Amino acid sequence: MRGRATSFISLFFAGTALTFVSLSAAQTQPSVTTQSASERAQTIKLIDQLDDADPDIRVSATLRINGLGAGALDVAEAAAKREDLPPETRKRLEKALTFIRPRAIVEQRRASRDTWRSNLFHNAYRNSGHTNPKYDAFAHAAIDQYLAIRIDPLNAPADLHDQAIAAFERAEQAGCDEPMIRALHRLADGHMQGASSRPRRGDDALFYGCCTANYPVALKFHLWASYVAAFRFVVSEDVQLLADLMAQALATPGFPPEEIDERLDGLDRAGPGFLGKPDWKSFFRLYETLAPDAVGPLLFRARETFNSAITFRGVKVRGNQFDDAALTEFERIVHSAVQIADTAYQRDPADGRAARFVLRTLMVIVQYTQRKDPALDVWFDRAVAADPDDLRPYELKLDYLQYTDAGIEEIMEFGHQCRQSQNWRGGVAMIIVSAHERVADRSGDRGAYFLQPQVWADIQSAFEGGLINFPEDIKRRCEYAKVAGQCGHWDVADREFQKIGDHPVISVFGSDATFKYLRNKAHRLATAGTTDQ
DSSP states (O other): OTTOOOOOOOTTTTTOOOOOOOOOOOOOOOOTTOOOHHHHHHHHHHHHHTTOSSHHHHHHHHHHHTTOOGGGHHHHHHHHTOTTOOHHHHHHHHHHHHHHHHHHHHHHHHHHHHHHHHHHHHHHHHTSSOOOTTTHHHHHHHHHHHHHHTTOGGGSOHHHHHHHHHHHHHHHHTTOOOHHHHHHHHHHHOOOOOTTSOOOTTHHHHHHHHHHSSSOHHHHHHHHHHHHHHHOOOOHHHHHHHHHHHHHHHTSTTOOHHHHHHHHHHHHTTOTTGGGSHHHHHHHHHHHHHOTTOSHHHHHHHHHHHHHHHHHHHHHOBTTBOOHHHHHHHHHHHHHHHHHHHHHHHHOTTOTHHHHHHHHHHHHHHHHHOOOOHHHHHHHHHHHHHOTTOHHHHHHHHHHHHHTTOOHHHHHHHHHHHHHTTOTTTTGGGHHHHHHHHHHHHHSOHHHHHTSHHHHHHHHHHHHHHHHHOTTOHHHHHHHHHHHHHTTOHHHHHHHHHHHTTOOOHHHHSSHHHHHHHHHHHHHHHHHTOOOO
8 A cells, every 4th residue: 555664574675685596487387399299290291392303382382481480490400411412402491591590599489488488377376275176277378378478468458458348357257256367467557656646546556465375476566566557656666566576586496587678668668757656777787787797687778778868869950859968968878888788789689679789779879870880780680580570570670771861762672672582471572562661652642553464563472471371361362452553453352352251350451431431432443454543
């Protein structure tokens, strides 16, 4: 309760420096790089098809090989070592492995975290003393739905958010009043903050009660950090409690420091300057002391430095322009943040967070100078090497080319490089479509631009390749139908609309009325055999 007298240990605030070394997040679980017998057979068949006598089969296999998941790693590595492998097949397989190897690292880490977190929540419920056969299944289902929306309920896909809320309501309607389930329901709801920035009646008591209950300390940290991030109206006692829980969590064998990073990311979204207050600065110094080898503390220090650059910008910028001296100082502060992030990157190059941070940070300078920066290309390569399926670095580079007033040829060259990656699992090959969108905006006549045959050839190859790999991706199919009409190929649009049926992703079209209008138009023009707009 607010204003309460507390006796929590404030390890850092009292000046005590403790270091815990139990930071491994390793879990006993099946490797994500293994496949079932049938899956292995399908992967082997796909690799063999790279050298099939039928050109259509060969092309299809080539389009699919780079999209293999982490589970194909062992089979692909073994195949690449075969002495009888044809040279062209070896070349294509080695290219595919440049995606599959880092993909396996990313997916293994994610699977390890997901398993750890699932065990934490489900076991906490089982041992809570509030179980009942009448609602246990509903409670466990609600936990699974909560984990599916991760840390940002309001930005989770609408269907997942709605499913989570419905699951919690079913559990509570069945009689479940277990405190953790109630707290997770409130977090999943995502509307913790009222107009007065104060908690709803009972919320403070609910979450504080969870922190003093007999739950694992890692769960307590999750609940309290998530509540503080949603609540935002925080006093020093709240931060001290969070620091105490963090210290205890880091001392727990198997606790992954990345769990702290994920919670604190939620805190950082709580508003400008939220983490720049003295209590929070002390909190982060404590985190850095307790987890000296982790990437997270360095990234938060880099972010703190970058925030100081943004504060400086707010004071010095006039009419969206710096004078020369102010710009030099701004760049100095930003590059100080980059140096800290570089140290974080050197600790774990397979962790893409540092590279993504630097890309976003350097882009702030580019927006003012409109100068090309070779360092941005270096960090782009690092980000892609860490996670080839992360679209954000590609989108940032496309922005970079636009801010530096790159020519149409340079933008399209990058778009074609992305298309040629044949990485549809991460959506990278679809960047060619975004590149054409940027160039169309410069053309002065978007309608005429998209009617060009070469533009259609690029767009068609991107969507067809994506749908060969992921034929059940309805959103991508909706996008294809829409852009096919834009390019004047109403026969393709009509074919795709027929496959979509009555279950479109309405957000692609803006409204149900627009979807139905375009579907009817596609069918009418395709039937008439015309490309009239």
